[in-house]
């Protein structure tokens with residue numbers, strides 16, 4: 001059996017910014033160590049360097065721009081994230097959507113540099129399109145459930161199952177994650193039962209009174 005994966009997207013919550021981002025990353029590292037689950041943190045770009053220096057678990061960027069080194073003021077250069085210590089990146093998050101050609105360019109560049117690519121998608125059709133680009137992961141997140149507290153694995157299980165099916169047909173090497181509204185152990189259990197390899201989540205942990213307890217609950221039914 002494979003070890004499930006939890007990617008904690010810090011987004012731009014104040015609770016997961018700056019010093020509090022480092023705290024949350026340390027807590028995530030403790031949970032990874034105590035449970036043996038693969039926990040990955042995805043902080044804001046400005047926090048990547050310090051977090052990658054201080055925790056052992058993988059750190060992913062939340063986004064990189066489809067640009068090469070040179071004159072692109074204000075852009076996020078993949079090489080900069082690599083040097084800061086990121087070992088992967090989210091791509092095309094619902095809150096940071098990209099053009100198909102740009103997703104393709106970023107996936108190729110990330111792969112060429114041995115980093116991990118996680119392409120986020122909003123439905124079964126875009127999941128199929130994403131799988132043809134051969135990222136390491138496709139993360140299906142129905143936008144209407146993001147931040148809702150209503151778990152995708154319960155509210156729209158057919159979207160997760162449909163994504164798993166279609167990706168299995170297109171490229172079985174691509175692993176599927178699901179996200180949106182996931183917070184409890186039973187939500188993660190349901191995601192795994194639907195064929196996902198893990199979850200991508202944010203508010204259920206970041207905004208919890210006790211994020212460590214919330215993370216431990218998340219992985220309690222694996």
Ligand code: G3P
Pocket residue numbers: 009093141145146147148149179180181182200201202203204
């Ligand atoms: O990337 C994870 C995310 O979009 C899901 O957000 O707050 O519903 O866990 P949330």
